[in-house]
Structures are given as structure tokens and as C-alpha cells.
Amino acid sequence: MELRHLRYFVAVARSGSFTAAAAGLGIQQPPLSQQVRDLEREVGCPLFVRLPRGVALTAGGTVFLEEAEAILARVDGAVRRAGQAAHGTAGTLSVGFTSSAVVHRLSPVLLRGYREANPGVELSVGEGNAASLSEAVAAGQLDMAFIRQPVVERSGLAYHQLANEPLLVALPMGHPVAVKARRAGRGRLKLRDLAADPFILVRRPGAPGMYGDLIEACHAVGFAPRIAAEVGQMLTNVTLVAAGVGVSVVPASMRVVHAGEVFYGIASDAPKLSAPLNLVTRIGSANPTLARFVAFARKRAREVARAGALLQS
Structure with missing residues (x-):
């Protein structure tokens, strides 16, 4: 059984006709009828009652329609979420803050703005000191961390001053x-x-x-x-x-x-x-949501800085 069998079955069930379903799917009716017969053989029971004008679902067909639609919805959702994750618009991001970085006015601005623009990304937030957070980022235990200034920049890490x-x-x-x-x-x-x-x-x-x-x-x-x-x-x-x-x-x-x-x-x-307030990330991270966050944070930080300069001028 393949996904196309389920899609063909659902199309026939919803249209009530092989002819209408074939037209909607853009295929010929005979191949569609054959695919549905193959599906019925695999399921082990008839799914449709063939009528002079169209078809009707059997008891088994009614149950199978509910399950088939649920399966197709889950597959479509998985495809959609996979695409979003690949483009950095869905997934998870783990972030750490030092206690002095978390009270900086930029921190809530960035988190709120990013969450509003990327509702499909789940943020996991933790706290620590600059040394422990940097080690966690380097080890891949955190995607990024907001810290102050390291005494020595670690190789393999990128420091973005915000x-x-x-x-x-x-x-x-x-x-x-x-x-x-x-x-x-x-x-x-x-x-x-x-x-x-x-x-x-x-x-x-x-x-x-x-x-x-x-x-x-x-x-x-x-x-x-x-x-x-x-x-x-x-x-x-x-x-x-x-x-x-x-x-x-x-x-x-x-x-x-x-x-x-x-x-x-x-x-x-x-x-x-x-x-300084720095965002530290691991060079070569495979998380596409991270690159989007860094770009967002740098752009938003510049906007906040410009707004502050205007207020003081």
C-alpha cells in the first residue's frame, strides 16, 4: 500500500464518483479504478458499493476513510514541518543567559520579536555564567548563549556583539x-x-x-x-x-x-x-533556525541602538 492509494481512495470517497475523482486528480478513470480495486484486495474487504450512478462507502470504507484522512494529514503536516525546519522557520532553539545579560533591555526585545516572527520555533531557555555557557555551546548542548565578554575567545565559537x-x-x-x-x-x-x-x-x-x-x-x-x-x-x-x-x-x-x-x-x-553583550554560537552548527536567529538579533540590535541614539540626540 502506497500513499497514492490512500489519496485516490479519499478522492473517490469525497466526490462519490470515479469519473469526478479521475478528473480532479488529472488521471484516466480506468487506472484509478484499478488502483482502488488493488487497495480493496490489500485491505481485505470492499470499500465501495458500485451504484448505477456513482459509488457509496461500505461500513468498512467509512472507517477506512477516517483513518486514511488522518494518515494523509499527518504526512502532509510532517512534510510541511520538515520544510519549515530546513528553512529555519520551525524547530527548536536552546539559549542560555548570564544573569546580567538577561536583564539587558535588548534580551526581552529579541525573544519577544523572534517568537512573534517565528511561532513555529520552540525556545528553550537556561541560565549560567559566561564560562559554563560558552562550554555548553562549544559542546553542542546549547545552540547559543547571551554572555558579556570572554577573557579569551574560544576557537570554534563565533561572538556577535549586539x-x-x-x-x-x-x-x-x-x-x-x-x-x-x-x-x-x-x-x-x-x-x-x-x-x-x-x-x-x-x-x-x-x-x-x-x-x-x-x-x-x-x-x-x-x-x-x-x-x-x-x-x-x-x-x-x-x-x-x-x-x-x-x-x-x-x-x-x-x-x-x-x-x-x-x-x-x-x-x-x-x-x-x-x-558588551555578546551572542555566542558554535561555528558550523547544522541548526538552520540558529542562522535565522543570529540574523534577526543583529538586525534588531542595530534598530534598537539607532532608536536609542535618536532619543539621546
């Missing part, structure tokens, strides 16, 4: 430096004024880029920071600052976290500290 933002110094709201800056109505402070303070950082293996940049910035203004605590996630970092455990530096998008308990300021005396 945005960049300043690193801000995070202080408890009651810290003397924060109080002074607030009274002056400024969002700026001097990093060297924090030389005696304990620093809280995301562990070097998890966020090596920002960790190293802060150490270099502190050395540039004349001191080596005293690391009081190293944490696994940026959100924990900010929470400890809010609790008065120490000070830290975080990407500007994190300033929405504990906004009433943490003062966020720019270090005016330090080398310009920045935190």
Missing part, C-alpha cells in the same frame, strides 16, 4: 561616597576613593572579562582591590552590595536591581569600563 554599555560602580546607598555623590546631584564618583573598601566580584572563571577589567582599573588609579567575596551570579553580587557587605562593579543594565538600596555611579577617574 550591544555595549558602561560598567557602573555599585555601592550601598548609605556609603559615604554614595551619599556625597547624591548630595552633589552627580552620578559620578572616584574609584580611588574606594581603595579601602572590600570588593565583591563574580568569580573569575565565571566572568573573567569583567573581573580582569576591574583589577586593571583599580591598579590604574593606584591600588589593588581587596576581594572580600566571590559569587557565582551577578544578581547575588548586587544583593550583597545592598546588604552592605562591600562594593562592586556591574553592567549599567543591572541598576534596576535593588535600586532603592544600591547607588550606581560611573568611575570618572578610571579607564573607561564597558560590558
Whole structure:
């Protein structure tokens, strides 16, 4: 039994006539009649009652019609979905976020926009630090990840920079430096004024880029920071600052976290500290939906950046 037998049978059943079905299928009636007889022999029972004018379904034919239509619908759906997957409009994408990348304003914009444009793609979202997410992408466990900056770019991975933002110094709201800056109505402070303070950082293996940049910035203004605590996630970092455990530096998008308990300021005396937002993917990935997402993300990121520049001009 082949799919054409089912299609021929359904056409005859729905039209009620071999003549009409043959015309609709674009074939001659005798071959169509022979195909249906072959099908009946294989099924083991008559599917039609031949009438003087047309045909009618037998009891077996009625049941077989329901099953045949279901089979053909599933086959047609499978063909359609396979084509969509091949063109990147259906399938699955697994994506990871660092805790600081997930709060960047671009992240929900990209996910929402992509889901609206590609409803056939299922997104699986996870979280981790930059090092673990990069390893997962390299191993094929994730299709892509939104991270900040790697200290060294891994071979086999592609890094697509989507945005960049300043690193801000995070202080408890009651810290003397924060109080002074607030009274002056400024969002700026001097990093060297924090030389005696304990620093809280995301562990070097998890966020090596920002960790190293802060150490270099502190050395540039004349001191080596005293690391009081190293944490696994940026959100924990900010929470400890809010609790008065120490000070830290975080990407500007994190300033929405504990906004009433943490003062966020720019270090005016330090080398310009920045935190790029990168989309990391595996070179040579066979997932066609990934290429479509990367193209969408790069285009949408440029649009968001232009809109932001216009608002600031």
C-alpha cells in the first residue's frame, strides 16, 4: 500500500464518483479504478458499493476513510514541518543567559520579536555564567548563549556583539561616597576613593572579562582591590552590595536591581569600563533556525541602538 492509494481512495470517497475523482486528480478513470480495486484486495474487504450512478462507502470504507484522512494529514503536516525546519522557520532553539545579560533591555526585545516572527520555533531557555555557557555551546548542548565578554575567545565559537554599555560602580546607598555623590546631584564618583573598601566580584572563571577589567582599573588609579567575596551570579553580587557587605562593579543594565538600596555611579577617574553583550554560537552548527536567529538579533540590535541614539540626540 502506497500513499497514492490512500489519496485516490479519499478522492473517490469525497466526490462519490470515479469519473469526478479521475478528473480532479488529472488521471484516466480506468487506472484509478484499478488502483482502488488493488487497495480493496490489500485491505481485505470492499470499500465501495458500485451504484448505477456513482459509488457509496461500505461500513468498512467509512472507517477506512477516517483513518486514511488522518494518515494523509499527518504526512502532509510532517512534510510541511520538515520544510519549515530546513528553512529555519520551525524547530527548536536552546539559549542560555548570564544573569546580567538577561536583564539587558535588548534580551526581552529579541525573544519577544523572534517568537512573534517565528511561532513555529520552540525556545528553550537556561541560565549560567559566561564560562559554563560558552562550554555548553562549544559542546553542542546549547545552540547559543547571551554572555558579556570572554577573557579569551574560544576557537570554534563565533561572538556577535549586539550591544555595549558602561560598567557602573555599585555601592550601598548609605556609603559615604554614595551619599556625597547624591548630595552633589552627580552620578559620578572616584574609584580611588574606594581603595579601602572590600570588593565583591563574580568569580573569575565565571566572568573573567569583567573581573580582569576591574583589577586593571583599580591598579590604574593606584591600588589593588581587596576581594572580600566571590559569587557565582551577578544578581547575588548586587544583593550583597545592598546588604552592605562591600562594593562592586556591574553592567549599567543591572541598576534596576535593588535600586532603592544600591547607588550606581560611573568611575570618572578610571579607564573607561564597558560590558558588551555578546551572542555566542558554535561555528558550523547544522541548526538552520540558529542562522535565522543570529540574523534577526543583529538586525534588531542595530534598530534598537539607532532608536536609542535618536532619543539621546
